[in-house]
Amino acid sequence: MFDKPHGDARQHAPATERNASFIIDILKDVLPKQGHVLEIASGSGEHIIAFANAMPALTWQPSDPFEESRSSIDAWAQQVTPSRIDPALNLDMTRPDWSGKLSKPVNAILSINMIHIAPWEACQGLMQGAGQLLNKEEVLYTYGPYKKGGVHTSESNQDFEGWLKAKSELYGIRDIADVAGEAKNHGLVLEQEIAMPANNFSLVFKKI
Numbered sequence: 585m586f587d588k589p590h591g592d593a594r595q596h597a598p599a600t601e602r603n604a605s606f607i608i609d610i611l612k613d614v615l616p617k618q619g620h621v622l623e624i625a626s627g628s629g630e631h632i633i634a635f636a637n638a639m640p641a642l643t644w645q646p647s648d649p650f651e652e653s654r655s656s657i658d659a660w661a662q663q664v665t666p667s668r669i670d671p672a673l674n675l676d677m678t679r680p681d682w683s684g685k686l687s688k689p690v691n692a693i694l695s696i697n698m699i700h701i702a703p704w705e706a707c708q709g710l711m712q713g714a715g716q717l718l719n720k721e722e723v724l725y726t727y728g729p730y731k732k733g734g735v736h737t738s739e740s741n742q743d744f745e746g747w748l749k750a751k752s753e754l755y756g757i758r759d760i761a762d763v764a765g766e767a768k769n770h771g772l773v774l775e776q777e778i779a780m781p782a783n784n785f786s787l788v789f790k791k792i
């Protein structure tokens with residue numbers, strides 16, 4: 585139950601409560617045991633605090649291009665003690681220089697529910713920056729709805745695509761093959777494709 589006092593910057597995205605535990609199960613398997621993890625498009629910040637609580641040996645760098653989201657992330661992050669979440673950065677995947685804004689090396693990158701709700705250039709920028717930042721064997725994890733073989737994996741995803749297109753013609757559910765092809769251009773190979781609840785997929789890419 586989320587009881588928001590007046591003046592509280594924390595936002596609440598109900599889907600994070602539904603999917604966090606399933607995502608954590610995968611992350612525990614694919615993330616390094618120690619190191620610094622960058623999250624792209626952290627949104628409300630609820631995922632990263634759940635991840636930080638579930639994987640206390642890791643440190644975390646949230647980010648989002650929207651100021652309100654960054655305030656929400658930083659407010660939620662105060663609940664994690666001792667502190668292992670850095671202040672949220674303003675990272676926009678459509679800006680070719682985004683990877684230069686990080687002050688520390690990262691050992692893994694997460695991007696949850698961003699690729700479909702941004703222009704294709706954001707996916708290209710994500711892959712380009714991840715290719716620059718990650719070392720051999722390090723992981724980029726993406727999560728969200730995807731098409732397979734050019735078709736939607738469910739009727740609800742097809743309906744969702746209509747909603748996305750009404751928001752912007754540039755948004756849309758991408759095909760796993762296109763995302764993997766873009767990743768490959770930047771030295772990232774799709775190693776695992778895991779079906780998740782509610783017609784989503786986890787994609788695990790490794791730097792080669």
Ligand SMILES: C[S@@+](CC[C@H](N)C(=O)[O-])C[C@H]1O[C@@H](n2cnc3c(N)ncnc32)[C@H](O)[C@@H]1O
Nearest residue numbers: 597625626627675676677678696697698702706
């Ligand atoms: C549907 S929300 C997902 C938020 C969070 N990851 C989650 O799953 O609850 C989409 C997020 O993508 C972010 N976003 C949109 N365009 C972006 C871009 N060009 N670069 C980085 N993030 C972007 C938005 O600010 C928003 O936080």
